Amino acid sequence: MAKIQNRNKAVSVNPLKSSQPLGAAFAYLGVSGAMPLFHGSQGCTSFALVLFVRHFKETIPLQTTAMDEVATILGGADHLEEAILNLKNRTKPSLIGICTTALVETRGEDFAGDVAGITARRTEELAGTEVVLCTTPDFEGAIEEGWSKAVAAMIEGVTIPGIRNRDPRKVAILPGWHLTVADIEHIRDVVESFGLTPVILPDVSGALDGTVPEKWIPTTYGGTSVEDIRELGTCSQVIAIGEHMRAPAEALRQKTGLPFALFRSLTGMKEADRFVTLLAQLSGRPVSAGIRRRRAQLQDALLDGHFHFGGKRIAIAAEPDHLYQLASFFVGMGAEIHAAVTTTGASVILEEVPADSVYVGDLGDFEELAAGAHLLVSHSHARQAAERLGTPLMRVGFPIFDRLGSQHKCTVLYQGTRDLIFEAANVFQANQHEHTPQSLNPFLNRENDHDSSSPSFTRH
Amino acid sequence: MSLKAKIEDVFNEPACDKNQGKEAKARKKGCSKPLTPGAAAGGCAFDGAKIVLQPVTDVAHLIHAPLACEGNSWDNRGSGSSGSDMWRRSFTTDLTELDIVMGQGERKLFKAIREISERFSPPAIFVYSTCVTALIGDDIDAVCKRAAEKFGLPVIPVNAPGFVGSKNLGNKLAGEAMLDHVIGTVEPEDVSDYDINILGEFNLSGEFWSVKPLLYRLGMRLRVCFPGDARYHEIASAHRAKATMMVCSTALINMARKMEERWGIPFFEGSFYGVTDTSEALRSLAGLLVKRGADPALLDRTERLIAEEEARAWAQLRAFRPRLAGKRVLLNTGGVKSWSVVHALQEVGMEIVGTSVKKSTVEDKERIKQILKDENHMFESMAPRELYAMLSEHKADIMLSGGRTQFIALKARMPWLDINQERHHPYAGYSGMVELVRQIDIAIHNPVWETVREAPPWDAEGNVSGKDELAVSGSLEDEAITTPVRLFRKFAAATADDMGEC
CATH class of the missing domain: 3.40.50.12380 (Nitrogenase MoFe cofactor biosynthesis protein NifE, C-terminal)
Structure with a gap:
């Protein structure tokens, strides 16, 4: 069980986190025809927007209530109303997803009351557009929390309550934010191969998968339809992926009575086995030859790949569920977690991370803790640490702005685990340090030898 | 000396115990057993010669051959160089059909030597003959001699075309080339008693x-x-x-x-x-x-x-003893490495459940016998199928061998460690032994073995048994893990031989 430790210091050096409203907006972006709206000053939106664009290389619909000095003093409800009406008129979205920011949260307003008032007053004007709200101040949480809150908000605001007629073939999937476009597509394929119909919320695979539409669309295109969110109660089973999806799954259960199965990770043989078994049981169908073949390929990848992981020290900086997914993967391959740094300390998954300690910190802490590791695993901002430490960086998560195609890397189920093995093993192979007369000289290496005179064993 | 005389000379090795144990007539036939077409394994004499000489770091190694000899084999060894990286570059005359038909081989070789000496100025060039160039009668000795005079650097012919015999013969022929042309050609000025x-x-x-x-x-x-x-x-x-x-x-x-x-x-x-x-x-x-x-x-x-x-x-x-004592090792490699590694592993309490003695001398075998106390654990060579069976029946905890038997172990879901020339870890000396044991520890205790041995939770047709209580509210992480079942899988009989030591 990992000990969760806070780094007690005033200054954050090279932040690891992206802000909570960004995470919420990210979730709204997985809904078709959606328009995320930051309730804050212009900068809040523009920074998030730029980061999204750098990562996805797409136009990202993201709007702002553009709080100015006067609104900040007198209250932002007018700005909120104006923004909603403007968005409705100009982009005709099917959903406006409001994320509050630190500015308005610090000021402290009754946003729920404001929104209720606006939608009640403007029923006619807003017909055909759902307006949902989540409170996501920047001063707490990070992407994970924001995403989780936005999904819960959409369920609470849009899904029809009550126990409905359930379609035994319909399965609701609530993926965590750290699943890529390729992950979502792969999960959909696997679920469909059992003759089941997946309803995925949010579904970034349709919205952020880098396609070229025939016309200009100001909102998101692709993703979960608002109608599907409304009809979630007609599914027969919910599958949540990642501990941070427990809250939305719980919200859905409260609202519709639907049972949920929570998978903390879908990476790794055991996890994939459980997922596939669940689908086979839900559908009553056998596991297809194709999936069985993927499993056999993963077995071989485990065998071929493990040589490169044994005895390696890995330093990971990522959001809690992502950290758990990656750390479990590396430890399962025979590596050990040299340093684990995460964004926020609230998630229960952190205790399950297979490391001695998990530090809630930044990339500055990461750089300190990662010294001596063979591999850094984090997003693009860790590249400076990688350069200074002379240690290779495997880019995962968000943002990845200096490599292309991160959204199309599959990391889940048999196929994704296989690819992940190859990706990491290739980083190891590309960065093999050649032995030198100095590095092997038994007399020279004696000084630092003392700390390791009891040879370091791999932890399992 | 002609190649034939040279080979006879090499085979008649008075310092070789095995050779001296033979009748005079048998001795003349040499030590390489005739190969069985369709059931042969291992490299040729050229391969052997190149393996021996290639790690010489500052020399340009020029292979006089059509592409395959060099093109299919270069950059495959992990010797370390503390200086030049010339040895890692690949030079070949890459003979074409026209070169061979028109008898252009010698001329092309001469030109190749010139280009190398002009572009790379190595201190020497080693020129290797191969099957085709030997067959068409290219006189590499003469070309090397002329080129050496013309370009003013030593150009050393290595006469070990593939067809003359095994890799081991090639090793020896390479040594002969050094004796004939290199050793003793420079007088050092700093001779000491040490x-x-x-x-x-x-x-x-x-x-x-x-x-x-x-x-x-x-x-x-x-x-x-x-x-x-x-x-x-x-x-x-x-x-x-x-x-x-x-x-x-x-x-x-x-x-x-x-x-x-x-x-x-x-x-x-x-x-x-x-x-x-x-x-x-x-x-x-x-x-x-x-x-x-x-x-x-x-x-x-x-x-x-x-x-x-x-x-x-x-x-x-000693620190590894608690983790490794009682673990069973199958050693599938030839030569000197057997007994020295056997000894070392016993020193950390590991049990040797088998070792091949294919390339070991009588003396080596004697030493192994003393250490093992059980002769049954020695084998000349093991067929892949037997090896696979032995491993999949879990009669060992790890196999140490060369790359060729790697996949027999891996497909039997058995830890494996490379102790031959493709390996990436230094095992020599006191620190090397600690490294070897550390690598064994890492390999044996990798959690991946448990994962790959786990049977899929469905039958051969993909049917999942029973309708368990899976669709529940909450998490699934407490699901019982299915007991590992090892599946016996047949696969093509590849070579189980571990050729390629030295």
Whole structure:
């Protein structure tokens, strides 16, 4: 069980986190025809927007209530109303997803009351557009929390309550934010191969998968339809992926009575086995030859790949569920977690991370803790640490702005685990340090030898 | 000397125990068993020659052949170089059909030598003949001689075309080329009573660099470590050493013996694999040097160093005992490595459940026998199917072998460690032994084994048994893990032979 430790210091050096409203907006972006709206000053939106664009290389619909000095003093409800009406008129979205920011949260307003008032007053004007709200101040949480809150908000605001007629073939999937476009597509394929119909919320695979539409669309295109969110109660089973999806799954259960199965990770043989078994049981169908073949390929990848992981020290900086997914993967391959740094300390998954300690910190802490590791695993901002430490960086998560195609890397189920093995093993192979007369000289290496005179064993 | 005479000469090796145990007639036939078409394994004589010479770092290695000989085999060895990287470049004459038909081979070779000498100016070029160029009668000796005069650098012919025999023969022919053309051609100016040669050490993964500092601490000086990290001028002046250690006995015994004959350099066979073997090697080197005029104080120095280093190594190895004691090892490799590694592994409490002795000498076998106490654990060679069966029945916990049997172990879901030339870890010397044991520990305890041995939760048709309580609110992480079931899987009979030592 990992000990969760806070780094007690005033200054954050090279932040690891992206802000909570960004995470919420990210979730709204997985809904078709959606328009995320930051309730804050212009900068809040523009920074998030730029980061999204750098990562996805797409136009990202993201709007702002553009709080100015006067609104900040007198209250932002007018700005909120104006923004909603403007968005409705100009982009005709099917959903406006409001994320509050630190500015308005610090000021402290009754946003729920404001929104209720606006939608009640403007029923006619807003017909055909759902307006949902989540409170996501920047001063707490990070992407994970924001995403989780936005999904819960959409369920609470849009899904029809009550126990409905359930379609035994319909399965609701609530993926965590750290699943890529390729992950979502792969999960959909696997679920469909059992003759089941997946309803995925949010579904970034349709919205952020880098396609070229025939016309200009100001909102998101692709993703979960608002109608599907409304009809979630007609599914027969919910599958949540990642501990941070427990809250939305719980919200859905409260609202519709639907049972949920929570998978903390879908990476790794055991996890994939459980997922596939669940689908086979839900559908009553056998596991297809194709999936069985993927499993056999993963077995071989485990065998071929493990040589490169044994005895390696890995330093990971990522959001809690992502950290758990990656750390479990590396430890399962025979590596050990040299340093684990995460964004926020609230998630229960952190205790399950297979490391001695998990530090809630930044990339500055990461750089300190990662010294001596063979591999850094984090997003693009860790590249400076990688350069200074002379240690290779495997880019995962968000943002990845200096490599292309991160959204199309599959990391889940048999196929994704296989690819992940190859990706990491290739980083190891590309960065093999050649032995030198100095590095092997038994007399020279004696000084630092003392700390390791009891040879370091791999932890399992 | 003609190639035929050379081969006969090489086969008639008085320093080889195996050879001397034979009848005069059988001795003449040589040591390579005739190959069985369709059931042969291992490399050819060219392969053997190139393996031996390729680690010489500053030399340009030029292969006179159509593409396959070099094109399919280059950049495949992990010897370390502390200087030039010339040896890693691949040079071949890449003969075309037209070259062969029109008899352009010699001319192309000559031009190739010129281009190399002009563009890369290496201190020497080694030219290798191959099946095709030998067959069409290209006289590489003559071309090398002319080129050497013309371009003013040593151009050394290596006559070991593939068809003349096995890889082992090629090893020896390579040694002959050095004896005939290189060793003794440069007189060193700094001869001392402490000069030694190490022959048959390949410096794989730079592992000799863990040993060299030990020698230098004792005040010894290396004339050459051949071929690992060797430079041309070091080989050329190797004849002034006072003592030689032979590391890989089967490969270069002729070289050691002839150096003793010609220049009076005594030699012994030793190994840097294993703690006691390393000590023994240091002791023998010191002993030989003292006999040849070095200050006897060297002996005391050596004993002191051995005592210190052994104590250190044992202490480090002891830490692994709790994790490795009782683990069963299957050693599937030939040559000297068998007994020295067997000894070392027993030192950490591991049990040897089998070792191949295919390339071991009578003496090696005797040594293994003494260590193992059970002769049944020795085998000449094992068919892949048997090997697979043995591993999949879990009669061992790990196999140590060369790359060729890697997949037999892996497909049987059995830990495996490469102890041959493709490996990436240095295992020589005291620190190397600790590294080997550390790697065994890492391999055996990798959690991946449990994962790959786990049977899928469905039957052969993909049917999931029973409708368990899976669709529940909450998490699934407490699901019971299905018990591991090992599946026996047949696969094509590849070669189980571990060719390719040295």
